[in-house]
Each structure stands twice: as C-alpha cells, then as structure tokens.
Amino acid sequence: MLHELFSVYLKMLVLYSPFFVLSCFISLTRGHSTKERKQLAWRVAIAVLIASVLLYLFGRTIFGIFGITTDAFRIGAGSVLFISALGMAQGKSAVQPDSVQQDVTIVPLTIPLTVGPGTIGALLVMGISQPHWDDKLLAIVSIALASFTVGLVLFLSHRIERILGEQGLQIVSRLMGLFVCALAAQIIFSGIKGYLEL
Template sequence: MLYALFSVYLKMLVLYSPFFVLSCFISLTRGHSSKERKQLAWRVAFAAFIASIILYLFGKLIFGVFGITADAFRIGAGSVLFISALNMAQGKSAVQTDSVQQDVTIVPLTIPLTVGPGTIGALLVMGVSQPEWDDKLMVMVSIALASFTVGLVLYLSHRIERILGDQGLEIVSRLMGLFVCALAAQIIFTGIKGYLTL
C-alpha cells in the first residue's frame, strides 16, 4: 500500500513538473515581494489540488458523455503530454511576461503549467482505470502530497533560485521534460496495447 502510494505520488510529481513550473513562476513574479510569492505558491498548490481531484473523480462521467474509450484517450492524452514535454525538454518558454500585472494563480500557473493538457488526460485515465474507492482514496492522498510538494518548491523559490541560478533551473527543467516524455510514451504504449487487444 505504501509502495503504491509513493509510486502514484512520484507519477503525479513528474506530471506536475514542479521545477518547470518554478522557472515560469520566477519569471512571472519578478515584481512581487517575498511575502506575495509565498502566498501565491500555496494558492497555486491548492488550485492544482482542487483541479486534479475534480478531473480524477469525474473522469468516468466525461468518458460516458463523449463515448470515448479509455485506450483512445490514453493515446490522445499521451500524445499531448509528449508534445508538452518535448517543448519542456527543449527549454521553450511556456509563458509570456506581459501577464505579470494580472493574477496568475489560475492562468497560467495552475492551468496549463501545473495541470496541463497531458496531466488532465492522465488524471482522467487514472479515474476510469481505478473503480475501487480504496484505490481512489490512495490516489487522492498522492495528489494532495504532490500538490503540497509543488507548493513547497514554489514557496522556496527565492532560495532555490539563489542556489541553482538560471542555468541550474533550466537544466533541472529539461531533465523533468525528459522524464515526462518517458511517462507520455508509456501512456501511449499502454493505450495502443489495450486498443489492439480489443
């Protein structure tokens, strides 16, 4: 049980890509005070948690309404996640700094940076794949822990920025992109395998 919890937590953490979000968070909060940054960090973590829980719990309903099979969605979601991860691995900027004066909690920090299209697809697939409430509870705890970790990374943004510097953040962000690419490929292969065995 503990191993399964840790496994889902790590998967969620890779999907959230906290160091990629951190690099965007730093660029979007250049004019903010340390106190404002810390408050914003926990708001983003809470918003990511709520968005993820809603997607996870109501995934089955979404599949039912649109008549999409879980395997077809795995292939589509994995493809979107792979494209997003490829941009991340190549170090392409995901945000424009002209939105600094606006409230950036929900858009773009929560959606689409923390909970992006690929993460949304993965959460929907997980919701359908795990009908038992014991499994659902474990995933919800993992989502809470992963959201808290994202909040903690953003909360410590000043210190992390000072320790790693711009180049260090870029390297870590690109490494996260590679991990997300691998996860996306696994989702696609699982979908193809399931589709071919129908």
C-alpha cells in the first residue's frame, strides 16, 4: 500500500512540475513581500488540491456525458501533456510580464500552470480507471501530499531562488519537462495498446 501511495504521489508530483511552477511563481511575485509570497503559496496548494480532487472524482461523469472512451482520452490527454512538457523541456516561458494581475492564485498559478490541460487529462483518466473506493482514497491522499509538496516548494521560494539561482531553476525545470514527456508517452502508449487491444 505504501509503495502504491508513493508511486501515485511521484506521478502527481511530476505532473504538477513544482520547479517549473516555482520559476513562474517567482516571476509573478517579484513585487510581493516574503509574507505575501508564503500566504500565496498555501493558497495555490489548496486550490491545486481542490481542482485535482474534483477532476479526479468526477471524471467518470464527464466521460459519460460526452461518450468518450478511456483509451481515446488517454491518447488525447497524453498528446496535450507531451506538447506542454516539450515547452517545459525547451525552457519556453509560460508567463508573460503583461499577464501579471493582482491575484494570481487561480489564474495562472493553479490553472493552467500547475493543473494544465495535460494534468487535467491525466486526472480524468486516473479517475475513470480506478472504480474502487480504496484505490480512490489512496489517490486522493497522494494528490493531497503532492499538492502540499507544491505549496512547500512555493513557500520556500525565496530560499530556493537564493540557493539555485535563475539558471539552476531553469535546469531543474527542463529536467522536470523531460520526466513529464516520458509520462505523457506512457499514457499515449497505454491508450494505443488499449484501443488496438494488444
């Protein structure tokens, strides 16, 4: 059980890409005080948790309404996730200076930076492929731990920025992009395998 919990936690952490979000968080909060940054970090963590759990739990309903097969959604979600991850791996900026608003908790920090289209797709697929409540509970605990980790990384943004520097953050962000690319490829291959009944 602990092995499964840790496995789902790591997948969620890779999907959330906390160091990519951290680099965007630092850019968006340049004028904020340390106290404001810390409060914002936990608000983002709570928003990520709520959004992720809702998507995970109500994935089956969404599939039922639109009549989409799980395998088709896996292929689509994996493709979107791969495109997003490719941008991360290439070091493309997800935040434009003119998009900075007063409250950046929900948009853009929670959606689309932490819970982007690929993550949404992965959560929906995960929700529909785990019909039993013991699996769902395990996934929700993993999501909560991963959301807390994102919050913790953002909470420590000032220290991490000082230790890693801007180039260090870019390197870590690009590495996370490579991991997300691999996860996206796995989702796509699972969808193709299921669709072709291999």
